[in-house]
Every structure is written in structure tokens, then in C-alpha cells.
Amino acid sequence: MAEKPETPHNYLKTQALVTEHLFDMVIEIREPLQVGNIPKGNRQILLGDGGEFKGQRLSGEVLPYGADWFLIRSDGVGELDVRVTLKTDDGELIYMQSGGFLSYSREMAKSVLSGTADPSDYYFRERTIFETAAERFNWMNSIVAVGTGWYQPGMVGMSIYEIK
Numbered sequence: 001m002a003e004k005p006e007t008p009h010n011y012l013k014t015q016a017l018v019t020e021h022l023f024d025m026v027i028e029i030r031e032p033l034q035v036g037n038i039p040k041g042n043r044q045i046l047l048g049d050g051g052e053f054k055g056q057r058l059s060g061e062v063l064p065y066g067a068d069w070f071l072i073r074s075d076g077v078g079e080l081d082v083r084v085t086l087k088t089d090d091g092e093l094i095y096m097q098s099g100g101f102l103s104y105s106r107e108m109a110k111s112v113l114s115g116t117a118d119p120s121d122y123y124f125r126e127r128t129i130f131e132t133a134a135e136r137f138n139w140m141n142s143i144v145a146v147g148t149g150w151y152q153p154g155m156v157g158m159s160i161y162e163i164k
Contacts, residue, residue, distance in 0.1 A: 017163060018163070018164040019146070019161040019162065019163055019164065020161060020162045020164055021055060021056070021159065021160075021161055022055050022057065022058070022145060022160045022161060022162050023053040023054055023055030023057075023058060023059065023159075023160055024053065024054055024055065024157065024158070024159050024160075025051060025052070025053040025062060025157060025158045025159075025160065026051045026052060026053075026062075026155060026156075026157045027048045027049075027050070027051035027062050027066070027084065027155065027156050027157075028048065028049040028050060028051055028154060028155050029046045029047065029048055029049065029068075029154060029155060029156055030046070030047045030048075030049060032044040032045065032046050032070070033045040033046075033047070040071055040073070041071045041072050041073040041074055041079075042071070042072040043069070043070070043071050044070045044071075044072070045067055045068070045069055045070070046067060046068040046070055046156075047065070047066075047067050048062065048064060048065065048066035048067060048068075048084060049064050050062055050063060050064040051155075053086060053160075055160075058086075058088050058089075058094075058137065059088070059089050060086055060087050060088040060089045061086070061087050062084050062085070062086055062087075063084070063085040063086070063087055065085075066082070066083055066084030066085060067082070067083060067084075068080055068081060068082045068156075069081040070102075076103070076106065077101055077102070077103045078101065078102035078103065079099070079100075079101060080098060080099055080100045080101065080102060080126055081098075081099055082096075082097070082098040082099070082126070083095070083096070083097050083098075084096050088134070088137070090136075092132065092134035092136065092137055093132065093133075093134070094130055094131070094132040094134070094137060094140060095130065095131040095132065096128060096129075096130055097128070097129050097130075097131075098126040098127065098128040098129075098147065098158075099126060099127060100124075100125050100126025100127060100147070100149075101123060101124075101125060101126075102122070102123070102124045102149075102151070103122065103123040103124075104117070104121070104122035104123065108121060108122060112151065113151075113153075114153065115151065115152030115153050119148070119149070119150035124148060124149035124150060124151065125146065125147065125148055125149070126146065126147045126149065126158070127144070127145070127146055127147075128145040128146065128147055128160055129144070129145070130143070130145070143162050143163070144162075144163045145160050145161060145162050145163065146160075146161055146163060147159060147160045147161065
């Protein structure tokens, strides 16, 4: 019988988490559609009017008609459910889907919602996946990405990073 390792660290090999910046994105958003209080919380739909994204490996426009099916839970935390279409500078389409959380203290609510809060003072994070048929961007179909964001009335921004 094989000798049992002393700790799991003897047989697990891990590597440090490394990220690489993919792009920064800004999306113009309309006044939220107020679905209202549903059993899960308060549902709002934020429609995107388009925007842009810029990075070293890809840049282009965020097409209109994307949305965030935003849910404010009873504990005050916002759940993000974002779906947008990116059109690269060379005309390729990339579907982007993100989920995550927007969280801040009750005392910060007014400054966050007015866009005057420093984004480092609240938690706006998401996990992102991509889908594309573009051969040039095929690598995006099998990566995990994360993002940090900010909000201002009428717009939202994200910095997206690939986890290597």
C-alpha cells in the first residue's frame, strides 16, 4: 500500500492567480425599467444604448440593446446579470455575459447612485464569459475573465481581466 502523504500540499500543485488586462469598457444606459418587488427582491432592467471597449488585443464598440437584469436583494446587495454584444474594430461579433455583485453600505447609497463615490469605496465585481465564431478571437471561448466596475448616472464602466 502506498504511503499516505502528510498533507494535501504534498500532492497538490497550485499556481498563483495571474491576470492580464483585456479591455476597459463604458456603456451608456437608459433610465432603469422598474419591474418592481418580486419574491427574489427588486428587479430593474437597465438597457444599454451602446458604448466602447479598448484594450491591447481587442477594441471596438458595445452594440446597443444589451441589458443588465439587475436584482436588488433584501439585504441590499445588487446582483448583476449583464449580456452585451461587442463588435470589434475589424467587424467581428463577440457575445459577453457577466454576473456579479454591486455592494455598498447604506451610508454610501446616495454617493454611489449619484456617481460621486470613489469606486474603490464600494464592491462592483463580476465574472465574465465570451462566445464568438470569429477565428481570430477563438481563444476567448475558453477563458475565464473577471471585472471591476464603476457606476455613474447614465453610464457604467468595467475593466475586464483574463485569468491566466
